[in-house]
């Protein structure tokens with residue numbers, strides 16, 4: 001049985017999902033008895049999937065993950081199963097199997113989104129914002145820590161809004177304090193903070209809690225006030241500038257990650273230049289730039305003055321080129337410093353261990369390579385002296401204790 005959990009955020013994600021379904025469908029000729037498609041693509045294109053991909057035995061929407069065992073049973077009886085319709089239900093609390101290496105785990109604290117950015121399809125696919133109860137999250141984190149997890153990564157479509165639906169208040173600061181009190185956790189990392197909800201209380205928690213890595217992932221999406229307004233974002237250029245300066249002064253050394261969209265409908269050359277100079281001035285430690293993707297069913301898709309793919313890609317490429325230079329210069333500044341690194345593996349070719357610093361989230365950020373005379377296992381934390389750098393990699397050697 002193969003279950004494909006899909007994404008449908010933007011075109012490239014949809015293509016990857018479809019490609020994966022097709023690849024998995026090939027196993028139906030051999031050992032695979034059931035092919036099940038769930039997640040956002042299934043939520044968005046259920047009819048098309050059933051019509052175009054007869055190999056698929058079951059399609060499950062985003063609100064019905066918890067019923068996957070029933071779906072399998074039914075599909076095993078030879079029925080084609082289609083299950084939808086519970087998108088806004090409270091999130092199910094289930095035992096989970098870790099799909100990540102044993103030393104790290106993602107922990108989802110909420111699902112859905114109420115921000116309604118005009119370019120984004122997610123609220124239609126994941127429903128309105130629903131937080132998990134704090135005690136459920138904390139006990140899950142305790143279980144994970146007991147099972148060997150050292151780095152807990154907090155995720156949601158918008159982590160900063162946590163608690164507002166359940167408790168009538170923004171409770172992320174309190175949740176983080178409680179997670180940092182779990183003895184066996186070594187790092188707690190938070191992804192996807194919406195800039196508007198980064199309160200002084202939250203900044204204080206980042207400044208004070210030692211286990212909370214000094215790393216904030218704040219997708220700003222743009223920096224021109226008019227484009228931000230058309231995107232349905234709640235902050236303008238000045239607000240973003242103030243926020244970033246405040247974060248840097250209140251949490252010295254904080255690593256800031258962001259993502260931006262280039263080529264939003266109607267983005268003028270001048271508005272794009274505002275974005276580009278903001279990226280130059282703010283010198284984000286990590287940055288992803290994407291060409292705007294026109295998504296059916298979103299308000300932005302109907303806006304006039306959609307830009308050509310060439311212009312969008314060219315602008316995203318310009319942002320990335322600027323960021324590459326910034327990244328290289330920030331990386332060079334690290335030479336000579338000491339850094340705690342979470343070991344992720346050993347590379348035979350270079351005879352070096354590799355891993356991540358506190359400033360690097362898995363998959364999206366940079367890698368630290370280091371030589372060591374000691375033996376290390378994935379999940380160990382090692383102090384490394386940085387000796388060399390390039391744009392996205394640091395190289396050093398372990399400091400023996």
Ligand code: SF4
Nearest residue numbers: 113115116117120122
């Ligand atoms: S905050 Fe994120 S998930 Fe929510 S609508 Fe905006 S881009 Fe989409």
